[in-house]
Amino acid sequence: MPDTVRMTLDEIRDLSAQVFVANGMSQSNADIIAGVVTSAEADGTHSHGLFRVPGYVACMKNGRVDGHAVPAVLDTAPGLVSVDTKSGFSPPAVVAGRSLAIEKTKSQGIAAMGLRNNGNLNALWWDVEQFATAGLIAIAMSTTRSLVAPWGGDTSLFGTDPIAFACPRADKPPMGFDFATSAAARGEIMVAAREGHDIPEGWALDKHGNPTTDANAALEGVQLPFGEHKGNAIILMVELLAAGLTGGNFCFEADEQALEFGAIDGGPSNAGEIIILMDPSGYHDSFLERIEGLFERILAQEGTRIPGDRRYASRARAHEDGVNCPANLHNQILAMKAG
Amino acid sequence: MPDTVRMTLDEIRDLSAQVFVANGMSQSNADIIAGVVTSAEADGTHSHGLFRVPGYVACMKNGRVDGHAVPAVLDTAPGLVSVDTKSGFSPPAVVAGRSLAIEKTKSQGIAAMGLRNNGNLNALWWDVEQFATAGLIAIAMSTTRSLVAPWGGDTSLFGTDPIAFACPRADKPPMGFDFATSAAARGEIMVAAREGHDIPEGWALDKHGNPTTDANAALEGVQLPFGEHKGNAIILMVELLAAGLTGGNFCFEADEQALEFGAIDGGPSNAGEIIILMDPSGYHDSFLERIEGLFERILAQEGTRIPGDRRYASRARAHEDGVNCPANLHNQILAMKAG
Numbered sequence: 144m145p146d147t148v149r150m151t152l153d154e155i156r157d158l159s160a161q162v163f164v165a166n167g168m169s170q171s172n173a174d175i176i177a178g179v180v181t182s183a184e185a186d187g188t189h190s191h192g193l194f195r196v197p198g199y200v201a202c203m204k205n206g207r208v209d210g211h212a213v214p215a216v217l218d219t220a221p222g223l224v225s226v227d228t229k230s231g232f233s234p235p236a237v238v239a240g241r242s243l244a245i246e247k248t249k250s251q252g253i254a255a256m257g258l259r260n261n262g263n264l265n266a267l268w269w270d271v272e273q274f275a276t277a278g279l280i281a282i283a284m285s286t287t288r289s290l291v292a293p294w295g296g297d298t299s300l301f302g303t304d305p306i307a308f309a310c311p312r313a314d315k316p317p318m319g320f321d322f323a324t325s326a327a328a329r330g331e332i333m334v335a336a337r338e339g340h341d342i343p344e345g346w347a348l349d350k351h352g353n354p355t356t357d358a359n360a361a362l363e364g365v366q367l368p369f370g371e372h373k374g375n376a377i378i379l380m381v382e383l384l385a386a387g388l389t390g391g392n393f394c395f396e397a398d399e400q401a402l403e404f405g406a407i408d409g410g411p412s413n414a415g416e417i418i419i420l421m422d423p424s425g426y427h428d429s430f431l432e433r434i435e436g437l438f439e440r441i442l443a444q445e446g447t448r449i450p451g452d453r454r455y456a457s458r459a460r461a462h463e464d465g466v467n468c469p470a471n472l473h474n475q476i477l478a479m480k481a482g
Numbered sequence: 483m484p485d486t487v488r489m490t491l492d493e494i495r496d497l498s499a500q501v502f503v504a505n506g507m508s509q510s511n512a513d514i515i516a517g518v519v520t521s522a523e524a525d526g527t528h529s530h531g532l533f534r535v536p537g538y539v540a541c542m543k544n545g546r547v548d549g550h551a552v553p554a555v556l557d558t559a560p561g562l563v564s565v566d567t568k569s570g571f572s573p574p575a576v577v578a579g580r581s582l583a584i585e586k587t588k589s590q591g592i593a594a595m596g597l598r599n600n601g602n603l604n605a606l607w608w609d610v611e612q613f614a615t616a617g618l619i620a621i622a623m624s625t626t627r628s629l630v631a632p633w634g635g636d637t638s639l640f641g642t643d644p645i646a647f648a649c650p651r652a653d654k655p656p657m658g659f660d661f662a663t664s665a666a667a668r669g670e671i672m673v674a675a676r677e678g679h680d681i682p683e684g685w686a687l688d689k690h691g692n693p694t695t696d697a698n699a700a701l702e703g704v705q706l707p708f709g710e711h712k713g714n715a716i717i718l719m720v721e722l723l724a725a726g727l728t729g730g731n732f733c734f735e736a737d738e739q740a741l742e743f744g745a746i747d748g749g750p751s752n753a754g755e756i757i758i759l760m761d762p763s764g765y766h767d768s769f770l771e772r773i774e775g776l777f778e779r780i781l782a783q784e785g786t787r788i789p790g791d792r793r794y795a796s797r798a799r800a801h802e803d804g805v806n807c808p809a810n811l812h813n814q815i816l817a818m819k820a821g
Contacts (some may be wrong), residue, residue, distance in 0.1 A: 158815075220764055256766075296784070300783070376789050383619075425562050447634040
C-alpha cells in the first residue's frame with residue numbers, strides 16, 4: 144500500500160466539503176472552508192490543508208465551534224467593519240464582511256475589518272490574498288492561544304499570533320507573506336519531536352524556564368518570540384490590535400475558554416483578528432509601477448526572492464499534477480464521510 | 483576638564499533652537515526640532531538627541547535639507563492625509579498634518595498620514611507618542627537610506643527602516659516601541675568599531691558577502707535584517723508602505739539622491755513615512771480597561787517589561803537631574819551658535 148494518495152484539487156475540495164457537511168457544517172460554510180483547505184494544499188502550506196480536517200470535525204463534534212454559524216456584519220464607522228464570527232469558523236466571516244470592507248477602503252483610502260469570536264485560526268494568507276486580488280493592500284493579524292512567553296519571561300501568555308501582508312502587482316498575482324510571530328510554528332517543533340531531531344537555539348524554553356534544543360522538552364515548556372525583543376514587541380502589537388481593539392479574545396483568554404472543552408482540537412476560542420486595508424492609489428497613481436522597480440533590484444541579487452513566489456510555484460504544479468496526501472490522513476478523512 | 487557637561491532640559495532646548503536658527507532654520511521649525519532633540523535626550527535615546535545637531539546643521543549648510551521648508555498638507559481622501567515635507571525636516575510636517583489626521587481618525591475610526599520628501603529620519607517614537615497622547619493608536623514606518631541587504635543577498639538595498647507603535651493607556655503615558663528593522667542600528671556597529679569590540683553574529687556581512695563579527699568589516703560590508711527571513715518580510719512591507727504608497731523615496735532612491743550631496747550628513751534624501759492611526763474606541767468601549775489586564779499578566783512574570791517603561795524612567799530622571807552631554811559634542815555645538 145502506498146504511503147501517499149495523489150489527489151486533484153477538485154477531489155480535495157469535494158471530499159472536504161462532503162466531510163464538513165456530514166459532520167455538522169452548513170453547505171455554504173463548507174464550500175468556503177473546503178476552498179481554504181484546497182488553496183492551502185495547492186500552495187504547499189499543508190499545515191492548513193487536509194491536515195486540519197479532522198480537527199475541524201472534532202471541534203464541531205465537541206460543540207466548541209458552530210459549523211452553522213452565520214456571521215453578523217456591522218457597519219461600525221465610515222472606516223470600520225466589525226464581524227462577529229459567532230463562534231464559527233473565521234473564513235465565512237471574512238467573506239461576509241468583504242464587500243463592505245472593500246467599498247469602504249476604496250471610498251476612504253483606508254479601512255479596517257475587525258473579527259471577533261473566531262472559532263479557528265485560519266491561514267491568514269487566504270484572508271489577505273482576496274483583498275490584494277481586489278486591488279488593495281492588506282495587513283492581517285490574529286490571536287491564537289497561549290504558547291509563547293513574553294520576552295524575558297518563562298510562562299506562555301502570547302500566541303504564535305500570525306501576521307500576514309498582501310500587496311497587488313501589475314499583471315502578476317499579489318506578493319506577500321504570512322508567518323507566526325513566534326520563532327517557530329508549533330507544527331515545526333512537533334515534527335522535530337516526532338522525527339527525533341533537535342530544534343535551533345532561540346525557539347523555546349523547557350518547563351524549568353531554561354533554553355532548550357530538545358524538541359520534547361520544548362513542547363513541555365514554552366515557545367519564544369521571533370527576533371528577540373523586537374519580535375516580542377510585534378507580538379504585543381498583534382495582541383493589542385487583533386484582540387484588544389476588535390473585542391476578540393487575547394490568547395490567554397482564549398486558552399482559559401479552550402480548557403472548558405479540553406482543547407482536543409487545539410484551536411483558539413473566540414480569538415480576534417484585524418485586517419487593515421489600504422488603497423494603493425490613495426496617494427498617487429504610480430504605486431504598481433514603482434514597486435516593480437524595487438522588486439527588480441531585490442531579484443538582481445542572487446539568493447533573494449519575493450515573498451510569495453514559492454507559493455505560486457507550488458500552486459502551478461498542484462493545478463497541473465495534483466497534491467500528495469498521506470495515506471493514513473486520507474483514510475482518516477474518508478472514514479468521516481458518514482459523519 | 484570634565485568629559486561631560488550636565489545640562490538641564492531647558493538648556494538643551496534653548497541651545498539647540500539657537501544653533502538651528504543661526505544656521506538657516508526658521509524659528510518655528512527650530513522650536514519643533516529643538517523639542518525633538520530635548521525629548522530624545524530626556525528619554526535616553528541620545529542617538530536622536532544632541533548627537534544629531536551637527537548633522538542637521540551640516541545638511542542645511544550643504545543645501546540638502548531646507549531649514550525654512552513649510553510643509554504642504556493635502557486632504558487626499560476621507561481617511562488619508564498627505565504631507566509634502568518639501569525637503570525639510572520631518573517633525574514640522576508631522577505637526578502640520580496632525581490635527582487633520584486626528585480629526586479624520588476620530589470620525590472614520592481609522593486614517594493614515596503619509597509623508598514624502600522627508601529630509602531627515604526622525605525618531606519615530608516622537609511621531610507616534612503625540613497621537614497616543616491624543617488618545618489614538620499609532621503605527622509609523624519610515625524609509626532611510628540603503629544599508630541593509632535583502633535576506634539571501636549581499637548588497638545594501640533596504641534601510642534600517644524603523645517601525646514604531648504607540649498605544650494610549652488609562653491614567654498612564656502611552657506604551658509602545660520604536661526600533662530599526664535591521665538587526666542592529668548603524669550607531670551600535672559604529673560604537674563597537676570605535677571601542678574595538680566584536681559584534682554578534684547575524685548583524686552584518688563583510689564586503690565579500692561573508693558573515694562577520696568584526697565591526698570594521700561590517701561597516702565596509704552590509705547590515706542584515708532583524709529576525710532573519712521574517713524580519714526581512716517586515717522591512718519589505720515598510721518600504722512598500724512608507725515609500726511605495728506615500729510617494730516618498732525607497733531607500734535605494736534616497737541613496738542615489740544623497741550621493742549628489744556627498745551624503746556627509748548621513749541622513750536620508752526625500753524619504754517617505756506612513757503613520758496609520760486607529761481610534762481605540764472604534765469597536766467597543768473597554769479597550770483601555772482590557773489591555774491593562776494583559777499588561778498585568780506580562781509584568782507578573784519576572785524579567786519582563788512593557789515597551790516604553792525604560793523611556794519613562796529615564797524621562798523622570800532627566801526632568802529632575804538633567805542630562806550629561808559629552809564635552810566635545812557640547813563644545814562642537816557651542817561653536818555653531820555663531821552660524
